[in-house]
Amino acid sequence: MSFGQDGAEGVLRLEGITKRFGALVANDGISLTLHRGEVLALLGENGAGKTTLMNILFGHYVADQGSVSVFGQPLPPGQPKAALAAGVGMVHQHFTLAEQMSVLDNITLGTQSLWRLGLGQGAARARVAQLSRDFGLAVDPMARVADLSVGERQRVEILKALYRDARILILDEPTAVLTPQEAEALFQTLRLATARGLSVIFISHKLHEVMGHSDTCVVLRHGRVVGQVATRDTDRARLAAMMVGGDLAEASVAPGVAGPVRLSLRGVQAGPLRDVTLDLRGGQITGLAGVSGNGQAALADLIGGMRAPERGEMRIEGQAVTAWTPRAALAAGVGRIPEDRHKTGTVGDFSLAENAVLETYASRFARGGFVDWAAVRRHTEALISGYDVRCPGPEARIRLLSGGNMQKLILGRVLEEAPGILIANQPVRGLDVGAIAYVHAQLVAARDAGAAVLLISEDLDEVMGLSDEIHVISEGRLSPGFARGSLGPAQIGLWMAGQGFSDGGADAA
Amino acid sequence: MRLEPVAQPGLARQIGFPALALLATLGVGMILAAIAGADPFAVLGQIVIGAVGSRLALLETLNRATPLIFTGLAIAVAFRAKLWNIGAEAQLYAGAIVTVALGTGVLGGPVVLPISALAAMLAGALVLLGPVLLKVRLGVDEVVTTLLFNFIMALFVSYLLEGPMKDPMGMGWPKSPALIPEARLPRMAEGLRLHWGFGLALISAVGVWVIQTRTTLGFEMRAVGANLRAARFAGMPVTSVLIKTALLSGGLAALAGWAQVAGVKGHLSADLSPGFGYTGIIVAMLALLHPLGVVVSALFVAGVFVGADAMSRAAGVPTYIADMLLAAALLFMVLALALTRVRVVRG
Numbered sequence: 001m002s003f004g005q006d007g008a009e010g011v012l013r014l015e016g017i018t019k020r021f022g023a024l025v026a027n028d029g030i031s032l033t034l035h036r037g038e039v040l041a042l043l044g045e046n047g048a049g050k051t052t053l054m055n056i057l058f059g060h061y062v063a064d065q066g067s068v069s070v071f072g073q074p075l076p077p078g079q080p081k082a083a084l085a086a087g088v089g090m091v092h093q094h095f096t097l098a099e100q101m102s103v104l105d106n107i108t109l110g111t112q113s114l115w116r117l118g119l120g121q122g123a124a125r126a127r128v129a130q131l132s133r134d135f136g137l138a139v140d141p142m143a144r145v146a147d148l149s150v151g152e153r154q155r156v157e158i159l160k161a162l163y164r165d166a167r168i169l170i171l172d173e174p175t176a177v178l179t180p181q182e183a184e185a186l187f188q189t190l191r192l193a194t195a196r197g198l199s200v201i202f203i204s205h206k207l208h209e210v211m212g213h214s215d216t217c218v219v220l221r222h223g224r225v226v227g228q229v230a231t232r233d234t235d236r237a238r239l240a241a242m243m244v245g246g247d248l249a250e251a252s253v254a255p256g257v258a259g260p261v262r263l264s265l266r267g268v269q270a271g272p273l274r275d276v277t278l279d280l281r282g283g284q285i286t287g288l289a290g291v292s293g294n295g296q297a298a299l300a301d302l303i304g305g306m307r308a309p310e311r312g313e314m315r316i317e318g319q320a321v322t323a324w325t326p327r328a329a330l331a332a333g334v335g336r337i338p339e340d341r342h343k344t345g346t347v348g349d350f351s352l353a354e355n356a357v358l359e360t361y362a363s364r365f366a367r368g369g370f371v372d373w374a375a376v377r378r379h380t381e382a383l384i385s386g387y388d389v390r391c392p393g394p395e396a397r398i399r400l401l402s403g404g405n406m407q408k409l410i411l412g413r414v415l416e417e418a419p420g421i422l423i424a425n426q427p428v429r430g431l432d433v434g435a436i437a438y439v440h441a442q443l444v445a446a447r448d449a450g451a452a453v454l455l456i457s458e459d460l461d462e463v464m465g466l467s468d469e470i471h472v473i474s475e476g477r478l479s480p481g482f483a484r485g486s487l488g489p490a491q492i493g494l495w496m497a498g499q500g501f502s503d504g505g506a507d508a509a
Numbered sequence: 510m511r512l513e514p515v516a517q518p519g520l521a522r523q524i525g526f527p528a529l530a531l532l533a534t535l536g537v538g539m540i541l542a543a544i545a546g547a548d549p550f551a552v553l554g555q556i557v558i559g560a561v562g563s564r565l566a567l568l569e570t571l572n573r574a575t576p577l578i579f580t581g582l583a584i585a586v587a588f589r590a591k592l593w594n595i596g597a598e599a600q601l602y603a604g605a606i607v608t609v610a611l612g613t614g615v616l617g618g619p620v621v622l623p624i625s626a627l628a629a630m631l632a633g634a635l636v637l638l639g640p641v642l643l644k645v646r647l648g649v650d651e652v653v654t655t656l657l658f659n660f661i662m663a664l665f666v667s668y669l670l671e672g673p674m675k676d677p678m679g680m681g682w683p684k685s686p687a688l689i690p691e692a693r694l695p696r697m698a699e700g701l702r703l704h705w706g707f708g709l710a711l712i713s714a715v716g717v718w719v720i721q722t723r724t725t726l727g728f729e730m731r732a733v734g735a736n737l738r739a740a741r742f743a744g745m746p747v748t749s750v751l752i753k754t755a756l757l758s759g760g761l762a763a764l765a766g767w768a769q770v771a772g773v774k775g776h777l778s779a780d781l782s783p784g785f786g787y788t789g790i791i792v793a794m795l796a797l798l799h800p801l802g803v804v805v806s807a808l809f810v811a812g813v814f815v816g817a818d819a820m821s822r823a824a825g826v827p828t829y830i831a832d833m834l835l836a837a838a839l840l841f842m843v844l845a846l847a848l849t850r851v852r853v854v855r856g
Contacts, residue, residue, distance in 0.1 A: 306741070326744035336742070338742060343736070345739065347735045
């Protein structure tokens with residue numbers, strides 16, 4: 001392992017990387033240089049080409065043009081092993097760990113010769129312990145990966161890379177799954193790494209992380225580098241502007257006018273949800289903050305009709321609900337923006353028109369068992385123009401649309417029914433900044449039209465920026481509601497981590 | 510060498526690869542003919558002539574296509590909803606049994622045919638209903654249950670033909686008594702050896718196409734098949750859709766049995782179907798599950814069988830070549846479909 005001469009060369013150099021997928025140019029002549037001890041943030045909306053670029057660097061894809069060199073040596077294309085050997089370590093967004101094996105086994109997997117298996121465990125263990133200490137990566141090497149939290153698993157992934165002598169760490173959206181405290185610890189680790197001469201590239205959507213923890217920002221748009229700046233010379237507004245190509249006004253949402261309670265839950269038990277009590281008021285956005293996997297999906301399913309209360313009471317407009325199904329929820333005026341627009345929200349092989357009436361084909365567009373396709377087409381055309389869906393037309397397969405345009409169609413499908421209650425579960429996940437602003441504006445408009453909006457998001461900025469009232473969910477428990485501005489991010493972080501709940505399972509709230 | 514997905518296959522790919530599949534199939538046929546010691550070109554020519562080369566051959570092909578259209582539609586309807594009905598053979602025999610039961614004197618007059626058709630459909634539907642209820646209630650894999658029903662039904666037919674339904678005048682042959690004349694399907698034109706089952710098969714294909722593209726039920730069937738989760742989330746009655754799909758699929762397969770008994774054989778025997786229920790899967794897959802495409806692919810498959818029969822008599826090459834040609838056609842077509850969606854890149 002050479003420790004790399006720095007200077008103009010850098011430890012990692014991408015030159016003129018171009019990659020096409022059919023007509024789509026995912027990367028268009030991208031060049032960038034990473035220096036020793038540097039943290040480089042790679043920014044860009046979804047589909048800007050960040051992941052493609054990292055996959056080329058790591059040898060998963062072969063670039064059509066351009067070259068990659070590490071420590072001055074050109075890297076042969078298409079060989080992840082060569083990237084590993086050259087000292088490039090990658091932490092994917094979705095971890096690649098063997099759940100049934102121990103942390104130590106996962107870290108050493110593939111680094112030992114077969115006939116030496118079982119030997120050298122002591123040395124390996126000492127080395128992992130040393131790395132854990134040096135980089136602030138606390139994790140029990142003997143624990144089974146399946147028993148670890150998401151944050152711990154990520155530490156194992158980083159240890160895995162360090163154990164293989166990685167000098168360059170690449171992290172793909174590393175904080176997407178972490179609590180604020182865990183994210184802070186991660187950045188602490190990255191600082192320790194750069195202090196030891198390692199270099200880091202991390203991919204992110206979150207401007208505050210980029211501003212707080214990087215030395216250099218590289219912004220990609222439509223597969224091209226649109227800006228490379230030293231972080232200290234820029235600010236969030238300018239980075240956002242570079243990402244979307246225009247200046248974005250800082251989101252400022254006027255508070256809503258609280259109306260009557262449209263939906264109430266009293267001591268509801270359903271799947272992972274424990275004694276949940278919640279009021280959703282018309283004219284108000286209620287935000288639900290929390291780390292993913294703490295019962296958000298169950299709550300969305302409950303209100304959306306996919307799950308019935310096992311215990312407790314659920315009322316809509318004062319009426320107790322019985323026989324709760326998606327169709328009953330739709331009939332009761334519940335609009336649903338699902339978390340996963342590909343798997344749950346749309347049928348990929350169906351046209352935009354077919355997807356536009358997925359929920360209303362029977363109630364609004366059928367006559368005697370036949371679908372009135374002419375009316376469906378008119379309705380879809382109105383949605384496309386009313387909600388600015390960029391597409392070839394109502395007959396195009398929805399699979400071909402970008403995430404933002406797909407979400408706009410779903411938004412239109414739901415809002416056209418003028419729902420009294422609107423559940424927006426991760427409504428802007430994976431969207432570009434422009435689409436995010438649009439979706440948020442529509443949610444606020446629905447609120448102002450009198451809808452009770454439940455906004456579920458793992459992005460605290462989003463929840464705090466839009467909500468009139470915030471609840472925090474942790475292990476299926478719901479915190480009391482906090483009025484807008486009454487709680488800071490740090491306090492919310494504590495609730496997310498499970499502090500503050502009066503445990504013991506009171507039956508009535 | 511590696512494979513990369515193609516987001517939007519162009520027209521050249523969509524036509525080119527299936528065309529290559531057809532050529533490859535012909536190539537396999539010629540190699541097989543050469544192995545059998547015959548002139549490859551002559552063999553292929555005789556298959557074509559035997560299938561469509563004369564009025565008699567053409568009519569025979571249309572007759573042979575009739576049950577295949579019905580079973581192909583049955584499979585296409587079910588597979589479109591991702592309901593894996595491998596039991597069209599059993600449903601076909603259920604239809605045939607009911608047709609014989611009602612057509613040998615229990616009923617008389619012009620009502621026999623429509624009643625036996627409806628009753629046959631009901632029987633086929635019920636045969637598929639059991640496995641589907643097991644699937645939606647208990648999660649039992651319908652591939653296994655519907656497949657095994659084929660064997661149960663084959664044994665049941667043997668029992669009937671040796672027992673309750675045995676023709677007393679049959680000289681000991683395991684066959685049922687013959688249908689009464691009113692229970693037989695008339696020919697589509699005077700002097701034409703083509704019965705009305707073919708016409709009804711065409712009408713059924715159009716009917717299925719209308720159901721799938723124009724009705725709420727068809728919309729639900731396609732949505733359940735294309736994305737079960739989204740269909741459920743959108744509030745579609747998934748269980749009831751699957752049951753209705755099963756009833757339609759089983760009913761269509763049963764019509765194949767009804768048409769074979771009432772239109773061709775005139776009685777029930779254990780060799781009524783040379784695997785029409787299974788060949789229906791090939792027919793449906795070659796048609797990409799499109800109901801109108803089923804008609805085309807059923808004609809193609811029937812033509813290969815009929816043509817191979819004629820060729821065999823003339824050239825002495827075994828008719829097994831037909832099965833092998835169809836198997837090759839299906840494999841190449843599946844491969845061609847996969848290849849339209851990926852490209853091979855070097856590196």
